[in-house]
Amino acid sequence: MNNAGPVPALERSEGVWHAAWRRxxxxxxxxxxxxxxxxxxxxxxxxxxxxxxxxxxxxxxxxNAPPTLMGPAPPEATGAIEQPKGPxxxxxxxxxxxxxxxxxxxxxxxxxxxxxxxxxxxPLGGDRLGRDVLSKxxxxxxxxxxxxxxxxxxxTLIGTLLGALAGFFGGKVGDFLEWLYNVFTAIPDxxxxxxxxxxxxxxxxxxxVILGLVGWTSLYRQVRAEFIKHRTREYVRAAEAIGASTTSxxxxxxxxxVSHVILVRMSLMVVGFIKSEVxxxxxxxxxxxxxxxxxxxxxxxxxxxxxxxxxxxAAATAFMATFxxxxxxxxxxxxxxxxxxxxxxx
Amino acid sequence: xxGLLSIQDLKVAFRMGQRNGVVQRAEAVxxxxxxxxxxxxxxxxxxxxxxxxxxxxxxxxxxxxxxxxNAERSGRVLWRGQDLLQADRPTLRALRGRExxxxxxxxxxxxxxxxxxxxxxxxxxxxxLGLKPRAALARAEQLLVEVGIPEPTRRLKAYPHELSGGQQxxxxxxxxxxxxxxxxxxxxxxxxxxxTIQRQIIELLAKLRASHGLSVLFISHDLALVGEIADQVVxxxxxxxxxxxxxxxxxxxxxxxxxxxxxxxxPSLAEHNPARLMVIDDHIAGRSAHGAAHAKNPDxxxxxxxxxxxxxxxxxxxxxxxxxxxxxxxxxxxxxxGHTLGVxxxxxxxxxxxxxxLLRLHEPTEGEVLFDGRNLLTLxxxxxxxMRRRIQIVFQNPYASLNPRFTIGxxxxxxxxxxxxxxxxxxxxxxxxxxxxxxGLDDRAFGKYPHEFSGGQRQRIAIARCLTLNPEVLVLDEAxxxxxxxxxxxVLNLLRDxxxxxxxxxxFISHDLAVVRFISDEVLVMKDGEVVEQASAETILRAPQQExxxxxxxxxxxxxxxxxx
Numbered sequence: 017m018n019n020a021g022p023v024p025a026l027e028r029s030e031g032v033w034h035a036a037w038r039r040x041x042x043x044x045x046x047x048x049x050x051x052x053x054x055x056x057x058x059x060x061x062x063x064x065x066x067x068x069x070x071x072x073x074x075x076x077x078x079x080n081a082p083p084t085l086m087g088p089a090p091p092e093a094t095g096a097i098e099q100p101k102g103p104x105x106x107x108x109x110x111x112x113x114x115x116x117x118x119x120x121x122x123x124x125x126x127x128x129x130x131x132x133x134x135x136x137x138x139p140l141g142g143d144r145l146g147r148d149v150l151s152k153x154x155x156x157x158x159x160x161x162x163x164x165x166x167x168x169x170x171x172t173l174i175g176t177l178l179g180a181l182a183g184f185f186g187g188k189v190g191d192f193l194e195w196l197y198n199v200f201t202a203i204p205d206x207x208x209x210x211x212x213x214x215x216x217x218x219x220x221x222x223x224x225v226i227l228g229l230v231g232w233t234s235l236y237r238q239v240r241a242e243f244i245k246h247r248t249r250e251y252v253r254a255a256e257a258i259g260a261s262t263t264s265x266x267x268x269x270x271x272x273x274v275s276h277v278i279l280v281r282m283s284l285m286v287v288g289f290i291k292s293e294v295x296x297x298x299x300x301x302x303x304x305x306x307x308x309x310x311x312x313x314x315x316x317x318x319x320x321x322x323x324x325x326x327x328x329x330a331a332a333t334a335f336m337a338t339f340x341x342x343x344x345x346x347x348x349x350x351x352x353x354x355x356x357x358x359x360x361x362x
Numbered sequence: 363x364x365g366l367l368s369i370q371d372l373k374v375a376f377r378m379g380q381r382n383g384v385v386q387r388a389e390a391v392x393x394x395x396x397x398x399x400x401x402x403x404x405x406x407x408x409x410x411x412x413x414x415x416x417x418x419x420x421x422x423x424x425x426x427x428x429x430x431x432n433a434e435r436s437g438r439v440l441w442r443g444q445d446l447l448q449a450d451r452p453t454l455r456a457l458r459g460r461e462x463x464x465x466x467x468x469x470x471x472x473x474x475x476x477x478x479x480x481x482x483x484x485x486x487x488x489x490x491l492g493l494k495p496r497a498a499l500a501r502a503e504q505l506l507v508e509v510g511i512p513e514p515t516r517r518l519k520a521y522p523h524e525l526s527g528g529q530q531x532x533x534x535x536x537x538x539x540x541x542x543x544x545x546x547x548x549x550x551x552x553x554x555x556x557x558t559i560q561r562q563i564i565e566l567l568a569k570l571r572a573s574h575g576l577s578v579l580f581i582s583h584d585l586a587l588v589g590e591i592a593d594q595v596v597x598x599x600x601x602x603x604x605x606x607x608x609x610x611x612x613x614x615x616x617x618x619x620x621x622x623x624x625x626x627x628x629p630s631l632a633e634h635n636p637a638r639l640m641v642i643d644d645h646i647a648g649r650s651a652h653g654a655a656h657a658k659n660p661d662x663x664x665x666x667x668x669x670x671x672x673x674x675x676x677x678x679x680x681x682x683x684x685x686x687x688x689x690x691x692x693x694x695x696x697x698x699x700g701h702t703l704g705v706x707x708x709x710x711x712x713x714x715x716x717x718x719x720l721l722r723l724h725e726p727t728e729g730e731v732l733f734d735g736r737n738l739l740t741l742x743x744x745x746x747x748x749m750r751r752r753i754q755i756v757f758q759n760p761y762a763s764l765n766p767r768f769t770i771g772x773x774x775x776x777x778x779x780x781x782x783x784x785x786x787x788x789x790x791x792x793x794x795x796x797x798x799x800x801x802g803l804d805d806r807a808f809g810k811y812p813h814e815f816s817g818g819q820r821q822r823i824a825i826a827r828c829l830t831l832n833p834e835v836l837v838l839d840e841a842x843x844x845x846x847x848x849x850x851x852x853v854l855n856l857l858r859d860x861x862x863x864x865x866x867x868x869x870f871i872s873h874d875l876a877v878v879r880f881i882s883d884e885v886l887v888m889k890d891g892e893v894v895e896q897a898s899a900e901t902i903l904r905a906p907q908q909e910x911x912x913x914x915x916x917x918x919x920x921x922x923x924x925x926x927x
Contacts, residue, residue, distance in 0.1 A: 032767060032811075042379075250763035254824070257721055258777035258831065259750040272767040 032354075039353040046349025052342035056157065063158040072151035072308065077135040080325045081142035088136035141327030143316060152308050153331045159309040161339065163223050164290035170228025171289075172282045175235030176271075182236070183243025184266050193236075201233050209292075213301040223302050227289045235281045242274040276354040283347035287340050294336065310336045365440075366404045366577050367425070367545060371397035372437035374420050374429070387434070391417040391424070393601050397437045400596050400606055402545065407571060407578040409592035409609075411585055411624070413846035414817070417601040418581050422547050425579075426458050460490045463538035467550040469530035473522040479506075479533050480518030486540045505536040510566060527709075528559035532566065539570065547579045552587070556708040557873060557917040564591055583846060585624050589613055589922030597621050613922035627851040629880035631903060631918055638858065639851035639880070658883060662698040665867050666720075666753070666835055669694055671729035673712075673719045689715045691891045693729070695884075697835065700861060702868040704882030704899060706875055706914065712891035713871045717837045720869070721755055722746070733835075751781055754828035758840035760820035764812040770823055771808040774798070777830045797826040801856060818849030822856065829860070837869045842877060854881060875918050879903055887911050 040046055062068045082089050108114040135142075140149040182193040200208070208230050216222040246252060247270065255269050290310075296302035297311025305312075310332045317329035373392030377385055391398050398421055402408045410418040424435050425446060439446040441462070446454065458464075466472045474482060483502035487493045493501065499518070506514035509532040522530055531551060538546055548567065552560035568591055571578055582588050588595060589609055596606040597618065605618040616622045627639055673690040690712040697703050705713045718724045720731055722738065731738040738749055757763040764773055774794035775787070784790040791808075798807055801822040812820055821841060828836055838857070842850045854877065860866055872878050878885060878899070885902045887895040887910065895908045906912045 250757040250759055251765045253718075253723055254755070254757060254763050254827070255765070255776075256723055257750070257755045258827065259747050259780050260776070261780075264780075269765050273765070 036350070036353040040349055043349045043352065046346055046353070049342040049345035049349065052338065053346050056161070056339050056342070059154060060158045060161055063154050064162075069151040069154040069158075072147060072155045074148075075134070075146040076148050077138040077142035077146040079142070079144055079146045080320070080323070081135060081138045081146060082325075083141040083327050084137045084139050086137070086141075140331045141325070143328055144320060144325075149313075149328050149331045152313060152328075153310070153335050156308045156310045156313055156332065157335055157339070159220065159303055159307055160290050160293055160311065160336070163220060163227070163293045163303070163309070164286045167224045167227035167231065167289040167293075168282050168285040170224060171231040171285055172235060172278060174228065175232035175281075176239050176278055178232070179236040179239025180243050180266050180271070183240040184247050184262075184270070186244070190240075193240075197233055197236055200230070205230050209296065209301065213296075218301070218304050220303055220307070223293055223296060226296075227292055231285055231289060231292075235278065235285070238277055238281055239274065242277055243270060246270045246273060276351075280347060280351045280354070283343065283350070287344055287347075290336070290340060365401050366406075366442065367402040367579075368438075368440040369401070369421070369425070370399050370438040370440065372399070372421060372424065372435070372439060373397045374417070374424050374436075375434050376430070377432040377434065389601055390420040390433075391601050392437075396602055398598070398601075398603055400594075400603065402577050402579055402594075404544070404577055405571070405575045406594060407580055407592045408594040408596065409580045409582060409588040410596050410598060411582055411588050412598035413583055413848060415600070416598040418598050419549055421598070422549055422579055422581050425547065426462050426464070427454055428458075428464070459486050459538075459543070460541045461543050462545045462547065463541070463543040464547045464549065465531070465534050465538050465551045468554050469527060469534050470522065470554075472534055473530055475522050477521075478518065479520050479522065479525070483518070483533070483537055483540060486537060490541045501540070502536075505540060506533070508539070508570070509533070509536045510562075511536075526559075527555050528562060531555060531559075531563055535563075535566065535570070539574065539576075542574065543576060545577045545579060547581070549581045550583070551580075553583070557875075558708060558913055560587070560919075561917040567591065584919060585847075586628065586919035586921040590919055597624070609922045624847060625921075628847050629851075629854070629876045631876050631879060631915065631920075638855050641848060641851050641855065658700060660698075662700050664696050665699045665734065666697040666869075667730075667732040668696075668720070669730040669732070671716065671719060671731065672727045673715055673724055674727045688891050690719060693886075693888075693893055695886060695893075695896065697867050697869065699834070699867055700865045701884070702861070702870050702882045704878035704885040705869065705871045705888060706873065706878050706885060707888035708873065708914075710890075711888040713888050714839055715891075716888070717755065717839045717869060717871050720837060721750075721753060723755070747781070751831040752833055753835040753837065754831060754833040755837040755839060756821070756824050756828060756841040759844055760817045760824060761812075761844075763824050764820055764827075766812055769809055769811055770798070773812075773823065774808075774827055774830055777827060781831060783831065794826075794830065797829050798823075800829070800860075801826045802852075816849070817845050818853060821845060821849075821853055825853075825856070825860070829864075833866070835867045835869065837871070839871045840873070841870075843872060843874065850877070857881065875903075875914060887914070 040050075059068070078089075080089070134146060138148050138150070140153070142148060143152065178193050178196075182190045209226050212226040212229065213222065216225065243266075247265075252265055252269055255265050260269065293302055293309060294311035294314060297309050298315045300315070302311050303309045313328055313332040317326075317332065320326070320328055371392075374390045375387040375392075376390055378388050379386055398417070400408065410421060412418045420429065420433075423429050424433070425439055425441075427435075427446070429435070435447055437447070441457070446457070449457075473479075480499060480502055483505060484495060484498040487498035487501055488495065491498075502518060503514045506517055511517050511529055511532050517525070517529075522533075525533065535546075535551075546567075551567075552563050555563065564587065567578060567580075570576070578591075580588065580592060592609050594606065595609050595612040597604045597612070597620065599620050604620045605612065605616065607617075612621060613625070616625060623641070627641055629639060671690060671693040672688065675687045675689055677685045677687050679685045693716055695703060705716065707713045715724060719726045720738075726739055729739070733749060733753065736749075738746070738753075741749060768776070771791065771794060774797065775790045778784050778790045778793065784793055795805055795808060798805060803819060803822055803826070807815070807819075807823070812823070815823065824841075825836075841857075842853050845853060857868065858881065861868065868881070870878060870881055882899045885895075885897065885899050886893050887902065887908065889910050895902065895906065895911050897907075902911060903915065906915060
C-alpha cells in the first residue's frame, strides 16, 4: 500500500509475523525441527517431479533383499533330494515337438538375451517383489504428506468458514451449524470414514475428501469460540461504525486476529491426518494398490514380519516418526513464538 | 508509632528474554542506582500514588513476592526487622493472609466463581487459624456483618456472580481481614467500581482501620481519592519516588513539579472551569495554560434530535418464557452543532447502550433519531451508509478499539476507502497523515502497529479514525476513563480544540462528573435506563434536583481537606 510518490519512504514497524519469526529463531529445538521438516519437503518435492524414487516400482533386488548393512541373505538350503545319476533319458522319439527344437534354437540366437542381475542387498532392503524399500519410502512420504496436508487444508477451509459464520452471526445460523456439528461428531469417525469410502471408492482424492469432511469439527468449535469472543470487541464495533461490511469485518478484521489459532490447529491436523491415512491404507480403504504410502507399506509389512523381513516396517516407521515428531515440535515452537504472553520467560 | 514495614532502596527488574546472548531487563521499580524507600508505621494509611507504569503495584506486590517468576528484586523489605527478600517460601506463606493481606482491583476476577462466598471465607480461617469449620462459619458471618453486607447468613451460600461489584469487594475485604492482619495492601481497590460504591468502600476501609488498628498500604492513581484516606502519601513516577510526606503537606504545599501537575490537571467540581486543562509538561516547564473559554452560540442549528428512544433486550426465562429488560427507556434530547451533551450515570444505567443505539450498533426498539431532520432509524442501507459518515464513535478502551493487525495507516485509510473519500490511495494517505498531525501525533506513526503506542496515543488514533470521515457528531463512550489523569487532560484539551476548529458536536458519556462538567454544555443523568435529570452542566452541579444526582455529586472524591483528618 506504499506506492506514494512524493512522500518520503515510511519506516514500517515489525509486523506480528516478523516478530514471531524473530522469536522462533531463538528456539533451537524449533529451528532443528523446522530444518528436518524442510528437508522432508524438499525430498517430497524432488520425488514429485521425478528426480528421486522415480522407478520405485522396478524390481531391482532379489525378493526380500536384506539391507546392505546386513549383507546378502544366506543361500536357501536346497533340501536333501538326491541328484539321480546316470544318463539323461532320451524322449525325443515320443516328443512331438522334438523336430522344432533346433529351429527354435537357431531363431533364438537372433535375439539378445541378458539376464538382469538382481541385487543381493539393497540400501534399506527390498520388499517381497524385490522393490527398493528406500525408493518406496521416499515415494510413500510424498503421498502420505500430500494427503495429510491437503486434507488439513480442506478441513481448515470448512472449519474456518463454518466456525466464522456460526460465531459471527449466532442465532438461527449458529443453531443450524451447531446441529450439523453435533450430527458429525455423534457418529464415530471410523464409521463415517467407512461410509464415505464405500460411496466414493478408492483413491487419493477420496482419502483427502474423507479426512477433510470428517476432521473439520474440532477446528470449527475453536474458530467459532474465537469469533464469538472477537465479534463484540471494540475494534470490530469501530469497524462497523465506519461502515465496514459484514464480510470485511469477518475476514479482514477478525480473521487475521485468530489466524494463529487456525495455523496451530491446522498443523496438529496435518499430524493427525497423516496417521489417519496410514490407518485407512492399512485397512485397505486408502490409497490404491498401484501407489505407495507409509500406510500401504505398513500393510505389506504385516505379512513380511512373520517371515522375519522387518526392514520395510522399520523404514516406514522411522520416516513417519521422524517427520511427525519434527513437525509437531516445529508447530509447538510456532505456537510459542506466536503467543506474546510467553515472552520474557526463558 | 512503631515502624511496621520499612522498604529500603527497593529495585525490581523483569527479565525480558535474551537478545544476542545478553539477558534483557526492564526496570519496573528504581532507575539506575536509585531505589524506592518508604516506611509504613502501625495503624497508619500510606498511599502510593502514580500513573500507570510508575511501579506502584510492583512495589507493593514485591513485599510478599506476588510477582511473576521473571522478576528480580534487590534492596531490603523489612517487616518488623525481618528482611522479606531473604525469607524462604514457608515464611512468606505464613505471612501472606495471616499478617499481610491483599485486596486487588477487580473483585470479580479475584473471587473464585465455583465456590460460594462462605467456602472462600472459611479457607483462611481454617488454614491459618486452625478453626473448626463450624466455628469458622460463625466467624465468617461475623466478618460479613463487619464489612456491611446485608443478610449475611444468606450471602454465605451465595456465589460471587450473585453479588454486585461493591458487595464482591466487601467480601474480598472480609477475606483479607479474616485473620486480623497487621497490614492490608489495597491495590486500586475501587478503580473498577462506580463512584458511589467507591465512596462506600473508602468509608468502610477508614472504619475498619480505626476498629482493627491495622495499617493500610493504599495504591491508587487518583490523588483526590487518596487525599481523603491517607496519612502519608508517596508519589511515584517512572519507577522512582518523586515526593513523600504527610497528606496535608502534599496537598497544601507540594514541592515537586510533578505532584503539583497531578493536582492541577484533573478537572474539579468546585473551581471555575478553565478553557484548557494544565498538562504535566506545562507544569514542569513552568508554563500556565490559559485562554478564555470559547463562548458557544446558543442558537446553533439543532443537529441531532432524539425522541422517545428505547432499547430492550429479551432475556430467556424458564423453558419458553421471555422477559423484557428495558436497558434504555424514553430518552429525549437535542444536540446543537458545536455543543456537547454529557451523559452521566453508574454502570448499568444504560448510557453506553444509548450511545450504541444512536449509531445503530444496537437496533433500537422504538423511538426516533432525527439527524438533520431525517430519521436515522428508518433509513435504507445505502442512505444509512452515507449517514454513518456523519456520526462516529470513540470507545472506552483504547487497547481494544484498534485492530492489532492493522498498521495505523491501514486503520486510517480503511474508512476513507469504504466511503470513497479522496481520489486514490496517495490522496487518502496524505489526508491520514494530516489527521495524525491534527491529533498531535508524529508522521512516523503511520507505519506502526497499535501495540507500539500508549493508551493516550491510541485514543488519539481512534479519534483520528473518526475524523477521516468528516463527522458532525462524535459519540465519546467513556473515551477518557481508561486514561491516566495527565493523559486524560491532554485528550480533553484535544477534544476541546477539535470542537472549536471543526464545529463538532459531542455526546460525552462518562461516569466521572468532574470531567463531564469540564467538557459539557448540557448534562443528562441516567439511572436504570431512564433519564432522571436533564439541565445545563452548571445548573446540575449547583442545584441538583434529584436525590440520585446529589448522591453522584457527593461521591466524587474531594481530595485532602483539613476537616477530613
